[in-house]
Amino acid sequence: MIQISGLKKIYNRGNSIVKALDGIDFILNDKFTAITGPAGSGKSTLLRIIGGLERQTEGRIIVNDIDLSIFNKEDLAIFRRRHVGFVFREDNLFSGMNVYENIILPIQLDGNPVNREYVEQLAFMMKMKDKLMEMPGNLSGGEQQKAAIIRALATKAELIIADEPTGNLDYESGMEIVGLLKMTSRELHQMILFVTQTKEIAEQADRILEMQDGKIVSTRIKGVDYE
């Protein structure tokens, strides 16, 4: 569960300030949530703060009973390593390692044993089992994103944060990826929070948070409007 209250993030830009997040409150219990909104509305900032990549200016962020708002940089780094998997829009993989090596890297870096069978099971779910020994350069954009998603899931992080994971893909590949994410959010005990600007992709989520000017302007669930 994610609980956010009074969240603000202010950036200084020269002599002016930017209110990237301007007072956000919500409680999120859904397994698969999309964040949408126009460019500059604060989507990435919100995602980065929930994922522990950045600190808030004001407010509280509690992720599965862990209060991030009192954490310093080192605490946040530990939180990220233990509890969060990340998928970005592009450049998720190391080009000098094959897909399998990329996937197991975070597990190894954390000093944990690798469960090869589990990685293969995830790869099967993502229709990537026959690509595990490929180098990233030989994969399509969609396959690269699937590999990045497997890597995020393989650590068994309770929270997966994905910032425009389909942003660089054509419509078909984007829809395939979001469908696979939805399926994994059902089958695995991991919460997935993703940003998208594409309406049809957002519509696949259990809940849609819509942002504007650093605020949440609606939180929809299956076509129903709240607030």
Ligand SMILES: Nc1ncnc2c1ncn2[C@@H]1O[C@H](COP(=O)(O)OP(=O)(O)OP(=O)(O)O)[C@@H](O)[C@H]1O
């Ligand atoms: N590190 C930063 N320093 C200064 N201003 C920033 C910084 N990061 C974001 N901003 C500003 O904060 C506001 C929100 O940015 P953010 O990237 O969160 O929006 P977004 O909705 O994700 O946009 P996009 O869809 O273009 O990625 C914007 O005005 C942006 O310029």
